Amino acid sequence: MPQTVASYLVEMMLDAGVRNIYGIVGDSANPIIDEIRKTDGRLNFVNVRNEEAGAFSAAADAQVSGNPVAVIGSAGPGALHLVNGLYDCARSSAPVFAIATHIPSAEIGTHYHQETRPEQVFQDCCEYVGYVTTPLQMPRLAELAMQAAVMKRGVGMIILPGDIAAQEIKHPMVQRPLIKARPLMRPLDSDLDQVAKLLAGAKKPMIFGGAGCREAREDVVALAERVNAPVGYTFRGKDALEAANPNAIGMTGLLGWGATNKAMDECDVLLMLGTDFPYHPYLPDKATIIQIDEDPMKLGRRAKVDLALVGDVGQAIKALMPRLEQRSDRAFLDHMLKAHRHIADKLQTYVRHQGGGKTLRPEQVAATISAAADDDAIFAVDTGMCCVWGARYVDMRPEQRIIGSFNHGSMANAMPHAIGAYLGGGGRQTIAFCGDGGFTMLMGEIVTAAEHDLPVKLMVFNNSTRGMVRAEMEVVGYAPWGTDVKNPDFGALARAVGLHGERVEDPDDIEGAVKRALEHPGPALVDFVTDPRALSMPPTATVEQVRGYAMAMTKTVFEGDSAELLETVKSNIRDIKQVI
Numbered sequence: 054m055p056q057t058v059a060s061y062l063v064e065m066m067l068d069a070g071v072r073n074i075y076g077i078v079g080d081s082a083n084p085i086i087d088e089i090r091k092t093d094g095r096l097n098f099v100n101v102r103n104e105e106a107g108a109f110s111a112a113a114d115a116q117v118s119g120n121p122v123a124v125i126g127s128a129g130p131g132a133l134h135l136v137n138g139l140y141d142c143a144r145s146s147a148p149v150f151a152i153a154t155h156i157p158s159a160e161i162g163t164h165y166h167q168e169t170r171p172e173q174v175f176q177d178c179c180e181y182v183g184y185v186t187t188p189l190q191m192p193r194l195a196e197l198a199m200q201a202a203v204m205k206r207g208v209g210m211i212i213l214p215g216d217i218a219a220q221e222i223k224h225p226m227v228q229r230p231l232i233k234a235r236p237l238m239r240p241l242d243s244d245l246d247q248v249a250k251l252l253a254g255a256k257k258p259m260i261f262g263g264a265g266c267r268e269a270r271e272d273v274v275a276l277a278e279r280v281n282a283p284v285g286y287t288f289r290g291k292d293a294l295e296a297a298n299p300n301a302i303g304m305t306g307l308l309g310w311g312a313t314n315k316a317m318d319e320c321d322v323l324l325m326l327g328t329d330f331p332y333h334p335y336l337p338d339k340a341t342i343i344q345i346d347e348d349p350m351k352l353g354r355r356a357k358v359d360l361a362l363v364g365d366v367g368q369a370i371k372a373l374m375p376r377l378e379q380r381s382d383r384a385f386l387d388h389m390l391k392a393h394r395h396i397a398d399k400l401q402t403y404v405r406h407q408g409g410g411k412t413l414r415p416e417q418v419a420a421t422i423s424a425a426a427d428d429d430a431i432f433a434v435d436t437g438m439c440c441v442w443g444a445r446y447v448d449m450r451p452e453q454r455i456i457g458s459f460n461h462g463s464m465a466n467a468m469p470h471a472i473g474a475y476l477g478g479g480g481r482q483t484i485a486f487c488g489d490g491g492f493t494m495l496m497g498e499i500v501t502a503a504e505h506d507l508p509v510k511l512m513v514f515n516n517s518t519r520g521m522v523r524a525e526m527e528v529v530g531y532a533p534w535g536t537d538v539k540n541p542d543f544g545a546l547a548r549a550v551g552l553h554g555e556r557v558e559d560p561d562d563i564e565g566a567v568k569r570a571l572e573h574p575g576p577a578l579v580d581f582v583t584d585p586r587a588l589s590m591p592p593t594a595t596v597e598q599v600r601g602y603a604m605a606m607t608k609t610v611f612e613g614d615s616a617e618l619l620e621t622v623k624s625n626i627r628d629i630k631q632v633i
């Protein structure tokens with residue numbers, strides 16, 4: 054059988070470990086789709102309803118499975134739909150092989166039907182873009198794209214006109230075995246000696262970890278216990294460092310909770326591990342900062358770093374441990390753990406009091422879902438307030454995962470992420486925290502879940518507003534405007550599509566609805582009609598208490614301590630009073 058460009062691509066994807074390819078058919082993609090068909094499911098074509106969602110699913114699939122995942126979009130608009138989701142792949146370091154099929158090669162440059170310039174459009178979100186204009190470039194370009202995806206953990210793309218996909222590869226160029234595993238790198242001994250010295254001299258050492266700690270939880274915990282350091286983390290670090298970690302003290306930043314912010318203020322040596330946390334005002338300016346990351350580009354770009362080391366976090370710690378004595382002074386650690394417990398307890402206010410009324414508190418919804426979830430459940434949270442509920446009320450267990458569009462920050466990620474996480478996670482319970490805005494943005498994917506009978510659990514936090522932006526407006530003194538939306542009954546909508554669907558308006562019904570959704574064997578949706586003001590309103594309070602509480606809550610949520618921020622909050626008290 055002669056090998057065509059399309060048949061080679063499918064073979065190469067299978068060889069590289071790709072199991073799922075997300076996308077939508079299209080004229081220019083047909084030669085590839087036909088080759089996928091011939092694999093009889095070995096390469097699973099996940100027929101989605103929007104290519105953007107397909108790319109989000111690929112991002113989650115790759116993050117959960119650790120394997121490269123593929124997406125395909127057809128010429129022009131089909132491929133363009135991929136863009137936002139591919140940015141999410143790139144920003145989440147998800148190895149994704151993307152095929153953007155293209156108009157017939159003879160028509161390129163003539164403003165032909167559906168013509169775009171994909172080689173320009175995708176440049177920024179891809180590690181590599183190979184533009185195939187003749188089968189003579191194959192398989193070299195496809196291999197380079199796959200290698201870029203796997204080795205650089207990002208998007209490797211080929212742009213492929215449909216007519217070329219169908220052509221035979223007569224003169225294969227430089228076919229070589231794919232390199233499938235990334236090497237491990239560790240810092241130099243001399244640099245590790247310096248780290249050991251700084252940590253030994255620290256009175257208040259602290260660790261702050263990110264996604265780079267994913268494979269190194271036990272190493273980080275062992276290190277933290279050796280030097281008695283509290284461990285704060287980013288959202289992607291929560292996925293790795295919150296569970297099974299006695300020194301965990303929560304997150305910092307906009308969504309932060311726990312004692313991390315306080316520890317950042319008070320620590321004298323900060324060890325940043327595998328994090329590119331972007332919000333530099335939350336990083337200390339007084340402490341000595343040591344940073345370890347496998348990507349040198351991430352060193353020192355967020356804070357003034359005193360000692361920067363390139364290397365894998367786990368490998369670095371393994372080599373560092375023999376250089377460190379057990380520290381006996383636990384004063385700073387114990388102080389932070391105590392502060393952390395206090396703040397964590399305060400956060401339970403709305404969970405315990407259920408808002409004191411008949412409106413649904415999202416905090417209670419999130420905490421109820423977290424408690425009912427499987428020990429190895431995967432959570433996907435939408436950008437918006439669902440990030441806050443996920444950050445604060447999903448109490449991670451060691452085998453659980455939590456993913457989101459944390460670096461790219463796109464809405465509408467949770468449902469397609471859940472679909473990809475379910476497929477990549479080998480059938481684990483997968484729960485999406487969807488905002489009503491996020492859910493409706495890529496709502497077609499509920500049909501994907503129904504059609505493929507993917508038992509994702511879609512928990513819609515339906516506050517009929519773009520809540521996160523509304524809060525942002527309020528905090529800086531804008532009148533909330535352009536934020537509210539009118540929604541249908543999503544439970545009824547889900548049932549119409551073939552899912553288990555419910556709508557919950559009474560706090561007493563939360564638990565039962567969560568249980569029924571999780572126990573249902575297929576896809577399920579619960580439409581939680583939540584309180585749109587759920588950021589600033591205390592359960593039971595006088596006006597004075599509301600004033601103080603609102604300021605404190607707003608401060609907690611936005612983590613700002615500045616007088617200016619407090620002034621703007623005060624100016625919004627009138628607004629807050631409307632809801633008591």
Ligand SMILES: Cc1ncc(C[n+]2csc(CCOP(=O)(O)OP(=O)(O)O)c2C)c(N)n1
Binds near residue numbers: 438
């Ligand atoms: C694609 C996209 N559009 C706009 C934004 C800006 N944005 C961030 S959060 C948000 C509101 C989200 O609303 P919803 O999904 O209802 O969640 P809520 O905050 O109400 O829980 C918006 C508009 C974004 N991040 N991504």
Ligand SMILES: [Mg+2]
Binds near residue numbers: 488
């Ligand atoms: Mg909303």
